[in-house]
Amino acid sequence: MKRLIAFAIGIALSCATAGAVQAETYSMGTNQQGSLFYSMGAAISKVMVEKTGEQYRVAPYAGSSTYIPLINTGKLAFGFANGGEAAFAYEGIGSFEGHANTNLRLVGVAIATQTSFAVPTNSPFxxxxxxxxxxxxxGYNSGRTFHYYSNAALATGGLTIEDAKKVPMPNFVSAINAMADGKVDAALIPMNAGVGKKAMATMKDGWRYISxxxxxxxxxxxxxxLPSARIASMEPDKSKTGVVDSPTYMIEVDFYVLTGADVSDDVVYQLTKTMYENKKSxxxxxxxFNRFQPDKMVQENPVPYHPGAVKFYKEVGQIK
Structure with missing residues (x-):
């Protein structure tokens, strides 16, 4: 009888252990709540839970320069970065000078995003x-990529940040809030970012993009x-918060889902496949994600694609 009880306990412990493995949670590094990356991470996590039963959650940080090294060292499963920042991080240049994150791998392009300087509606600028x-x-010490965004945008008018009165900010969310509070004259706002919409609603006369x-x-x-960045033309539309001028020229960059080399092929394959098949969700x-183009998830970048993603892209013909 004692042997039977011991055997039963052993089976129960084995099942519990198996259940713990099944219930592994995959965290997606994002910027702060209200940011575009946060909303993207929340959406992908929601769809992954609904479609696969696997556990995904958002892990917000002060900025991508904070969580990208965690992906590289295997402390975080997934995260987001624009194409330029991904290249900087992998090669150890730019904002990651001397700190190459060679374990980074690409899952694929989630969306292309447009960004420009915004100013209060009644601003003279x-x-x-x-x-x-x-x-x-x-500065943008917690989200250094926006330093490069800033100089890229200013360069179209023959300026650099040194031509301005610099006001140190840790990240772009703080910068947008500072503009809403009248502490800075302009701020970079990614198209339709939640924090930008909040500022639009709370500022007396709202804000508008500078072309x-x-x-x-x-x-x-x-x-x-900003490597991989380009200039895109946008037209005013009720779905494009802050776009007033026709046309409004903005910086457009592909935003990638990143992972680490040590994340299993099966996990990355499942994420890639689920994203590809569930644009509507x-x-x-x-x-x-209405801008998500499943057939264009593979774009050129110095960062290699994860083998799990490559396996899926070969199945659908995006990689030969």
Whole structure:
């Protein structure tokens, strides 16, 4: 009888252990709540739970420069970065100078996102060159990629951040809030980011985007300051918060889902496949995924694709 009880206990412990393995939670590193990455991470986590039964959760940090090294060292399963920042991190240049994150791998492009400087609606600043001498956020020590965004945008008007009155900010969320509070004259706002919409609702007259300059010289300057970035033309539409001018030129960058080399092929394959097959569900969870193009998840970047993602892309013909 004692042997039977011991055997039963052993079976129960084995089942419990198996259940613990089954219930592993995969965390997705994002920027702060209210940011675009946070909303994207929440949407993907929701869809993964609903479609696969696996446990995913959002893990917000002060900025991507904080959580990317955690992905590299295997302390975080997934995260987000624009194409330029991913390249910087992998190669150990730019904002990651001397600290190559060679274990980073790409899952695929989630969406392309547009960003430009925004100013209060009644601001006298109309063009990028007008921002010379303005109070502008600088530093971005917890989200360093926005330092490069800032210089890329300013470069279209022949400026750098050194031409402004620099106001140190830890990240772009703080910068947007500072603009809403009148502490800076302009701030970079990613298209339809939650914190941008909140600022629009709380500021007396709201805010508007400044159109960047579009020329061969401006395009070259943008690419030089933020690799993989390009200039895109946007038209006013009720779905595009802050877009007033026709056209409004903005910086466009592909935003990738990142993972680490040590994350299992099966886990990455499942995430890639689930994203590819569920655009509608992703868009219902977060409207920005209406811009998600499943057939264009593979784009050129110095960071290699994870073998689990490669396996799926070969099945659908995106990688030969």
């Amino acid at each position: 109309k063009t990028v060159s007008d921002l010379k001498g303005a109070r502008l956020p600088s 960047l300059v579009d020329s061969p010289e401006a395009r070259a300057a943008v690419s030089k300051n 992703l868009a219902e969870a977060f409207g920005a």
